[in-house]
Amino acid sequence: MQPRLIILQPTPYCNIACSYCYLSHRNDRTLMSAPVVDAVRDKIIAKLPRDSSAGIVWHAGEPTAAPIRWYEDAYERLEPVRPPASNFAMQTNGVAVDDRWIELFRRTRTEVSLSIDGPERFHDARRLTRNGKPTWHLAMRGLKRLQDAGFRPRVITVLHPDGLPCADEYFEFYRTNGISDISFSVDEMEGSNTASSFQGADHKAAITKFIVAVLKLAYENQYPLHIREVERIAGILSGAPVSGNELVEPWAAVVVAADGSLSTYSPELMEVTAPEYRNFVFGNILSDDLAGIGDSVSFTAASREIAKGVDACKSCRYFDICGGGSPVNKYCEHGSLSAAETEFCRLTTQAAADALLDFLSAHADSTPGLLQRNREKIPSRTVGKGAAHVPIETLV
Amino acid sequence: MPGTKHTLPLVFALAMAVEANGASAEALHMDVKLEPGSFAGLLDALQNELSIEPADQPSEAGGQTRQVQWGNFPNFPNFLNCFSGNWRNC
Numbered sequence: 001m002q003p004r005l006i007i008l009q010p011t012p013y014c015n016i017a018c019s020y021c022y023l024s025h026r027n028d029r030t031l032m033s034a035p036v037v038d039a040v041r042d043k044i045i046a047k048l049p050r051d052s053s054a055g056i057v058w059h060a061g062e063p064t065a066a067p068i069r070w071y072e073d074a075y076e077r078l079e080p081v082r083p084p085a086s087n088f089a090m091q092t093n094g095v096a097v098d099d100r101w102i103e104l105f106r107r108t109r110t111e112v113s114l115s116i117d118g119p120e121r122f123h124d125a126r127r128l129t130r131n132g133k134p135t136w137h138l139a140m141r142g143l144k145r146l147q148d149a150g151f152r153p154r155v156i157t158v159l160h161p162d163g164l165p166c167a168d169e170y171f172e173f174y175r176t177n178g179i180s181d182i183s184f185s186v187d188e189m190e191g192s193n194t195a196s197s198f199q200g201a202d203h204k205a206a207i208t209k210f211i212v213a214v215l216k217l218a219y220e221n222q223y224p225l226h227i228r229e230v231e232r233i234a235g236i237l238s239g240a241p242v243s244g245n246e247l248v249e250p251w252a253a254v255v256v257a258a259d260g261s262l263s264t265y266s267p268e269l270m271e272v273t274a275p276e277y278r279n280f281v282f283g284n285i286l287s288d289d290l291a292g293i294g295d296s297v298s299f300t301a302a303s304r305e306i307a308k309g310v311d312a313c314k315s316c317r318y319f320d321i322c323g324g325g326s327p328v329n330k331y332c333e334h335g336s337l338s339a340a341e342t343e344f345c346r347l348t349t350q351a352a353a354d355a356l357l358d359f360l361s362a363h364a365d366s367t368p369g370l371l372q373r374n375r376e377k378i379p380s381r382t383v384g385k386g387a388a389h390v391p392i393e394t395l396v
Numbered sequence: 397m398p399g400t401k402h403t404l405p406l407v408f409a410l411a412m413a414v415e416a417n418g419a420s421a422e423a424l425h426m427d428v429k430l431e432p433g434s435f436a437g438l439l440d441a442l443q444n445e446l447s448i449e450p451a452d453q454p455s456e457a458g459g460q461t462r463q464v465q466w467g468n469f470p471n472f473p474n475f476l477n478c479f480s481g482n483w484r485n486c
Contacts, residue, residue, distance in 0.1 A: 215407060218405070218408075219408055219411060224404060224405055224408070225405060226405050227405075227407075230407050231405060231406055231407060233430075234406040234407045234410055234435070235406055236432045236433075237430065237431075237432065237433070237434050237435040238406060238410065238433070238435045238436055238438070238439060239432065239433040239435070239436035242432055317428070317429045317430060318430060319429070320429070320430055320431055320432050321430050321432070353430060356407060356410075359407065359411065360407075360410055360411055360414050363411045363412075363414040363415050364414050364415075
């Protein structure tokens with residue numbers, strides 16, 4: 001058992017109320033106790049191999065709802081045993097990010113990822129305060145503060161069908177705001193979000209078209225936009241090592257809730273009501289060891305069904321770039337962990353793969369392509385080796 | 397710096413490789429099962445042009461700064477020398 005992703009939930013509480021939120025405990029102000037942090041240290045992080053590059057992620061509710069002093073104490077407990085190549089990260093809505101948080105991120109080398117649903121009108125349609133007020137300006141203030149401090153946070157954007165015809169608006173939003181590392185998702189039918197905005201019609205082609213349009217704009221404008229899903233698939237198809245799908249591999253991802261509840265596969269599973277699997281809470285870090293949980297009835301049953309679900313996916317065209325889908329979506333959409341394709345698969349992994357292929361196919365016939373046009377523009381005097389490099393003084 | 401990306405998007409490199417190789421849409425095997433490594437050969441033709449060459453030069457503050465230029469993307473900003481503000485102002 002070698003976790004590659006350790007998801008820690010300091011508090012289930014969230015300071016805003018997005019209309020598509022799947023968290024049923026987002027009003028609960030419980031804070032992870034010091035004994036739970038110590039148990040995470042002793043039972044998970046201290047047992048990682050010394051060459052582990054595991055990510056340790058502070059995650060939902062909203063992690064900045066926990067006080068900075070709580071993190072200072074938690075880092076003090078965890079940092080001494082952390083393998084050198086592992087790293088801390090935080091997924092935040094950015095609303096509370098100020099200089100004190102940035103100082104903490106800097107001091108602890110914590111990577112920051114922000115949830116911003118693109119341009120103001122799309123973001124503010126669904127990401128609201130608890131009083132129903134818009135949050136885009138607050139999130140953008142957090143982004144700007146981070147950028148001014150030298151951070152380049154990844155931005156995760158949850159799409160809505162209304163935004164799909166507006167790829168140019170999204171691209172301009174990313175470029176204007178210096179965002180070069182993004183990830184697209186869709187609101188999922190899981191936990192307390194009982195309906196997705198993508199239900200009722202087939203949006204796969206529209207999402208594919210949207211991603212292709214964003215890629216085309218970025219390429220033509222030579223803006224180095226990294227779309228995480230597309231880059232990952234491009235890497236696999238180019239021969240990069242396949243890291244595997246931690247969503248279907250027991251304990252590749254470990255989730256610890258504020259009260260010490262332990263789960264694996266994905267953090268969303270703990271939001272699902274599933275008595276046959278003890279609601280996917282397989283133990284508690286205060287009283288259980290991960291190794292011992294492997295024998296429990298609920299864990300064994302869930303693992304067996306998830307493995308069946310992976311087998312059912314093997315004939316899928318996308319299997320080698322996906323690895324078997326997402327169990328939480330299988331369960332929430334089909335009521336079974338052993339199901340195969342889900343809408344979530346189609347709207348995320350499949351759409352990203354199709355977008356990559358469509359984008360590349362378009363370049364097969366582009367004459368002259370950007371490559372040729374740039375070759376013609378590039379002066380002969382160069383820096384470095386290789387005739388394609390341009391004089392450094394033309395860059396600044 | 398945490399969260400910083402300094403690499404050329406791989407999808408851009410692949411697009412240039414497709415242009416350079418004159419690959420047809422059929423060659424991308426749109427309708428078959430996607431296989432790891434199936435694009436590996438595409439990048440071979442561009443190996444030199446896709447290399448990223450760093451160069452040291454004095455910064456405005458007087459020290460040395462390391463800069464990076466992407467082959468065939470002369471308009472790309474120098475991200476290593478652009479820690480703050482709007483991309484267009486870099």
